[in-house]
Amino acid sequence: MTDYGTERLPGLPEAVTICEVGPRDGLQNESTPVPADVKVEFIERLADAGHTVIETTSMVHPRWVPQLADAEEVLRRLDRRPAVRYPVLVPNLRGLQRALDLGVTDIAVFASATESFAKTNLNRTVAESLEMFAPVITQARETGLQVRGYVSMCWGDPWEGAVPAPQVVDVATKLISLGCTELSLGDTIGVATPGRVVALLNALTAASVPIGSIAVHFHDTYGQGLANALAALQHGVTTVDTSAGGLGGCPYANSATGNLATEDILWQLEGLGIRTGLNLTKLVETSSWLAGHLGRESPSSVVRALRKS
Known part of the structure; x- marks a missing residue:
């Protein structure tokens, strides 16, 4: 990491799991096709850097997400590590x-806290989408798979504005009751602030959702990603979704910009003395390498700073 010192703050976990979403959520909105061999190498580099959870691709129809049309090829070519x-x-x-x-052992389903986004993203109402996911989750769990339930638009929606916490709690608890083993709360358009993050976490735990089953997924549209992540960690969350180099967005929400960069939160966590198992130098090298393939500079502040140092 850095030579600039480490100091802990009270109320933080000893270790944090970073769920790397770059290969799926990070690349899905790229207009220029990324070859399968680059995707496979990207995933391998992320594993080499210490990641233990790497969201790899999507089985969504290629018509909806053309960038991930090579999902089966990527999974077949990937040297999956135990x-x-x-x-x-x-x-x-x-x-x-x-x-x-294809031998997948972990899946995710993608739900919405709002009707507008459910109709735009899934062409269904919230209730209809949960009905669609029910047999998927049941069969996956019966087969021994872990199932993550994404809940998008947890704090704000471009069509509906601020999203009330009870609305999110309703969807989240239904996903848990269907059998999801983890929930990822998405700030899809990056409008959350720390107080609202804590308010939603309080509402979820009051509804008997275990804090250990909750992950957070922040976009950095308004520069709030790190502050929101820190607030969540101080409230007991220990899993944070991030994307290498800050890649990402959402093809169905134009106001959604990049995910919180893996390197940016890693700088923060290492400065706080929190273990992640990740190698910052290797991640910066990986994001710089990928930026070269994408033809533009990484949006991550830490990647840019360390590449210039």
């Missing part, structure tokens, strides 16, 4: 079967 989990986004039973045929 100590690393490689979650795959699955939209329906057909997608689940494709994932099972």
Whole structure:
């Protein structure tokens, strides 16, 4: 890491799991096709840097996310390591079967806290989308898979504005009751602030959702990602979704910009003396390498700073 010192703050965990979403969420909105061999090397580099959870790709129909049309090729070519989990986004039973045929052991479903985004992203109401996910989650759990439930638009929606906490709690508790083993709360358009992050976490735990089953997924649209992540960690969350180099967005929400950069939060966590198992130097090298393939500079502040030092 750095030579600038370490000092802990009260109320923080000893260790944090970083769920790396770059290969799926980070690349899905890229307009220029990224070859499968680059994606495979990207995932391998992330594993080499110490990641133990790498969201790899999506079984969504290529018409909706053309960038991930090579999902099966990537999974077949990937040298999957026993100590690393490689979650795959699955939209329906057909997608689940494709994932099972490829030996996937972790899946995710993508729900919405708002009707507007559910209709835009899934072409269904919130209730209809949960109905669609129910047999997917049931079959996946019966097969021994871990199932992550994404809840998007947890703090704000571009069509509906601020999203009330009870609305998020309703979707989250239904996903848990269906069998999800983890929830990832998404600030899809990056409008959350620390107080609202804590308020939602309080509402979820009051509804008997275990804090250990909650992950947070912040976008840095308004520069609040690190502050929001720190607030969540101080409240007991120990899993944070980030994307190498700050890649990402959402193809169905134009106001969604990049995810919180893995390197940026790693700088913060290492400065706080929190263990992650990640190698910052290797991650900076990986994000710089990928930026070269994408033809632009990484948006991560830490990547830019360390590349110039």
